Amino acid sequence: MYKVRKRIGSVISVILKLIVSFIFIFPFLWMLSVSLQSDAETQSMSLTLIPKVLQFQNYVNAWHSAPFPLYIRNSLLIIVGIVVLQMLIMVPAAYAFAKMEFKGKNILFGIILIAFMMPIQIRFIPIYFMMSDWNLIDTLWSQIIPHMTDAFGIFLLRQYFMQVPDELIEAAKLDKSTDLQIMWKIMLPMSRPGVASVILLSFVGHWNDYFWPLVMTNSDAVRPITIGVARLKATEGSLFWNTIMAGNMFLVIPVLIIYFFMARNIIKSFTYTGIK
Amino acid sequence: MGEIVLKNVTKKFGSNTVIQNLNLTIKDGSFTVLVGPSGCGKTTLLRMIAGIGPQTSGTVCIDGKDISEVAPGDRGVAMVFQNYAIYPTMSVYENIEFGLKNNHIPKDKRRKLVDDACEKVGLQELKDRQPNALSGGQRQRVALARAIVKQPSVFLMDEPLSNLDAKLRVQMRVELIELHHKLKTTFVYVTHDQIEAMSMADTIVLMNEGKIMQMDSPRKLYRDPDNLFAARFIGSPAMNIRRFGNEEYVLGFRPEKGIISTQEPQGCYRTSGTVVAKEDLGSEIHYSVRDMYDDVSVIRSEEDDITVGEKVWIGAKPENIYLFGNDQLRIREDDPRYPDLCRQVLALQ
Ligand SMILES: Nc1ncnc2c1ncn2[C@@H]1O[C@H](COP(=O)(O)OP(=O)(O)OP(=O)(O)O)[C@@H](O)[C@H]1O
Ligand SMILES: [Mg+2]
Numbered sequence: 001m002y003k004v005r006k007r008i009g010s011v012i013s014v015i016l017k018l019i020v021s022f023i024f025i026f027p028f029l030w031m032l033s034v035s036l037q038s039d040a041e042t043q044s045m046s047l048t049l050i051p052k053v054l055q056f057q058n059y060v061n062a063w064h065s066a067p068f069p070l071y072i073r074n075s076l077l078i079i080v081g082i083v084v085l086q087m088l089i090m091v092p093a094a095y096a097f098a099k100m101e102f103k104g105k106n107i108l109f110g111i112i113l114i115a116f117m118m119p120i121q122i123r124f125i126p127i128y129f130m131m132s133d134w135n136l137i138d139t140l141w142s143q144i145i146p147h148m149t150d151a152f153g154i155f156l157l158r159q160y161f162m163q164v165p166d167e168l169i170e171a172a173k174l175d176k177s178t179d180l181q182i183m184w185k186i187m188l189p190m191s192r193p194g195v196a197s198v199i200l201l202s203f204v205g206h207w208n209d210y211f212w213p214l215v216m217t218n219s220d221a222v223r224p225i226t227i228g229v230a231r232l233k234a235t236e237g238s239l240f241w242n243t244i245m246a247g248n249m250f251l252v253i254p255v256l257i258i259y260f261f262m263a264r265n266i267i268k269s270f271t272y273t274g275i276k
Numbered sequence: 277m278g279e280i281v282l283k284n285v286t287k288k289f290g291s292n293t294v295i296q297n298l299n300l301t302i303k304d305g306s307f308t309v310l311v312g313p314s315g316c317g318k319t320t321l322l323r324m325i326a327g328i329g330p331q332t333s334g335t336v337c338i339d340g341k342d343i344s345e346v347a348p349g350d351r352g353v354a355m356v357f358q359n360y361a362i363y364p365t366m367s368v369y370e371n372i373e374f375g376l377k378n379n380h381i382p383k384d385k386r387r388k389l390v391d392d393a394c395e396k397v398g399l400q401e402l403k404d405r406q407p408n409a410l411s412g413g414q415r416q417r418v419a420l421a422r423a424i425v426k427q428p429s430v431f432l433m434d435e436p437l438s439n440l441d442a443k444l445r446v447q448m449r450v451e452l453i454e455l456h457h458k459l460k461t462t463f464v465y466v467t468h469d470q471i472e473a474m475s476m477a478d479t480i481v482l483m484n485e486g487k488i489m490q491m492d493s494p495r496k497l498y499r500d501p502d503n504l505f506a507a508r509f510i511g512s513p514a515m516n517i518r519r520f521g522n523e524e525y526v527l528g529f530r531p532e533k534g535i536i537s538t539q540e541p542q543g544c545y546r547t548s549g550t551v552v553a554k555e556d557l558g559s560e561i562h563y564s565v566r567d568m569y570d571d572v573s574v575i576r577s578e579e580d581d582i583t584v585g586e587k588v589w590i591g592a593k594p595e596n597i598y599l600f601g602n603d604q605l606r607i608r609e610d611d612p613r614y615p616d617l618c619r620q621v622l623a624l625q
Contacts, residue, residue: 167357170323170328170361171422174328174354175374175375175422175426177374189366
């Protein structure tokens with residue numbers, strides 16, 4: 001009896017998981033499908049899920065309808081800039097909040113958390129003026145500097161760092177390590193899943209960012225791929241959905257690649273913490 | 277090179293004073309063991325010497341130099357932590373090498389030092405392993421090698437054997453004693469296992485509630501305790517005690533010095549009771565006898581025909597009896613009260 005109930009339970013759980021996965025995956029599959037359909041298929045009233053012929057020409061069309069190499073280059077520069085600066089700033093900050101004692105620590109951390117709860121739409125006007133004062137509007141920098149640090153990232157890294165036993169840090173101090181060495185040689189390797197999640201979240205978040213570059217840029221020379229994809233709609237007068245979706249695939253594919261690359265790291269968890 | 281002196285050292289955690297005005301000198305090259313019940317401040321004391329849990333006030337000197345302001349890595353001390361604290365993302369080799377690297381020792385010299393240290397603790401085969409693929413005893417050895425490789429003038433070890441099984445513990449005990457002979461540096465070793473303390477130390481520092489109760493050689497501590505705490509803490513089973521003289525004084529004798537007999541012993545402190553347990557351990561027999569006050573333990577090394585439930589006499593010769601005053605301090609032969617108290621003890625029934 002118990003065995004049967006357990007069996008039914010696991011069947012139900014699998015079905016539920018399939019439903020949830022389907023909800024998340026379906027839009028993507030549809031987008032992929034549309035990006036490979038012919039014009040006739042996209043415009044016909046009946047819904048096409050599997051195109052008769054795979055029309056890769058859509059990708060070529062999309063690629064040529066806007067300066068995508070430029071956009072992708074800009075996006076990459078922005079993302080790499082953001083991630084590198086974030087790591088340089090957030091790792092030491094998280095280390096200090098996790099493992100050091102100093103006056104006003106809790107208040108400072110509270111302020112950071114409040115900042116985290118404030119949506120960007122509230123903050124962007126003062127930041128815009130700041131960037132404008134520094135003559136950075138319409139440059140890559142105005143798309144990097146405001147994202148140099150991220151409250152949620154600090155919070156997440158701090159959680160991971162707090163799990164590193166104090167004895168390890170003390171042992172490292174007896175081994176004559178500086179705080180910098182403790183951070184890079186002990187804390188970071190032990191928090192690899194955390195670091196990977198922070199980088200991944202940051203990558204996905206900023207790669208897909210549309211609002212911020214829209215506010216900060218005026219010219220194609222510094223615009224990222226999100227703006228480029230959105231412009232497909234404007235250039236293609238009569239909505240060629242297959243071309244638009246092909247353009248969107250340019251946006252999505254790098255995220256997928258990064259995700260598959262990082263997922264292994266995120267899943268790989270460290271069970272031995274050096275204690276006992 | 278490695279004399280440690282603590283002067284008027286106090287340690288507080290917030291408002292909780294764990295150690296107050298402690299003075300302690302640990303001789304250069306000694307194997308000093310800190311013992312005491314859990315929570316008495318042993319780890320706290322080690323951490324102050326290492327500099328990773330600095331004292332609230334007072335000074336700590338190594339070789340006559342006040343090191344209160346010296347960073348932990350520059351004190352010439354190495355510590356084996358109670359729970360090993362091995363860097364989990366580094367291989368055994370990298371763990372041991374880490375401290376040398378930070379001290380900017382050239383690579384080929386590092387390799388030689390690491391190899392030597394591994395050999396001393398028997399880790400040659402395991403150098404490339406990751407820590408999570410090691411047994412408890414092997415992790416222990418990594419922690420030891422990591423300390424040895426730095427060639428410190430002071431070794432601090434916090435219950436390094438507490439997680440090992442009995443057999444490995446005995447083996448490691450011998451190895452540590454050998455290591456001390458080889459290195460001839462100061463070892464400060466924390467344990468709450470008194471057998472470990474007795475067998476390894478040349479000096480035992482017995483602590484209780486942050487105070488030093490007695491500091492002596494194992495033999496002296498066992499034979500000539502200064503106070504009731506020391507008398508009761510060292511030795512297993514513990515010293516038998518009984519209050520007398522309107523509860524003002526305490527007499528004590530060690531189980532192995534007790535006499536057990538069906539006849540009333542003469543010229544001795546004596547009491548009578550019933551045997552409640554007889555444990556034959558092979559080399560010796562442990563008796564528990566219940567008299568009108570308490571249970572009394574006696575150890576005999578020879579077989580005899582006393583059985584459980586039998587009524588027996590327990591005795592102790594005057595020279596084997598320890599006397600303590602109301603303040604828990606020992607009353608020795610040169611104390612004016614001694615002769616009279618001795619007479620009282622012999623007259624007790
Ligand atoms: N970080 C701390 N904060 C507050 N109190 C502490 C801290 N560390 C230790 N203590 C207290 O100080 C006292 C001594 O602790 P310590 O760790 O030195 O004991 P110990 O002798 O090493 O005990 P054990 O044999 O159990 O390891 C204990 O009462 C403990 O609660
Ligand atoms: Mg301890």
